[in-house]
Amino acid sequence: MKAMLRLASFVAVGCAAAAVHFCVVVLLVSRAGAMPLAANVGGWLVAFAVSFLGQWGLTFRSRAAPVWRSISRFFAVSLLGFLANESAYALLLHFSSMSYDVLLAAVLVGVALMTYLLSSRWAFRGNPAG
Template identity: 40%
Template structure:
């Protein structure tokens, strides 16, 4: 599992950097944090999916269509965790929007790893013969 976790961290790190760079840029341009975060999520989604499909969980044996449909669900759940925690941090914590964004993104990353590893890219068990 350490190998998959390291590959996930690398792939997720790239997708997260894309996400954070776009979100922070939009926030600094005056876009509301929750809207900027949503736009950044949409942009980073494909980086994340293809990175995980081709690198993190390479050799998983799950076809693109099946893993994409599962990963959409994983990504949406991660986005809900990210956006909800961001909204709560912005409302109740006295921290800059960029720090709140970083914390909420970390929360979503942990959730996304486990859902990706144990469901989205998990091969279906072999049929019994």
């Protein structure tokens, strides 16, 4: 039961962070004239803050992991996810005729599972040896 609640919380926080990421990218592209791949970096940076605060404060709070260790590990997980995101996004933008925002949504969903597994098994572990 605890694992299901954690998963539900992770998904809710992840959806909020993904929505922030998506909105920042769309705003940067449509209002500031940024290129989609460059805007994606800005979207990820803002979404990282939303995601970390939500995951550390809600989803994995019971793990009692120190904030500084968790933030550095979660940054590594998030960066790995972002590198996968940016690579897939660049390929899709190059080879697909679909709109940048549709492609971004697909990529954000695709990276979410990897982020959950790495966060749950490593970034927010309470055991210092882990």
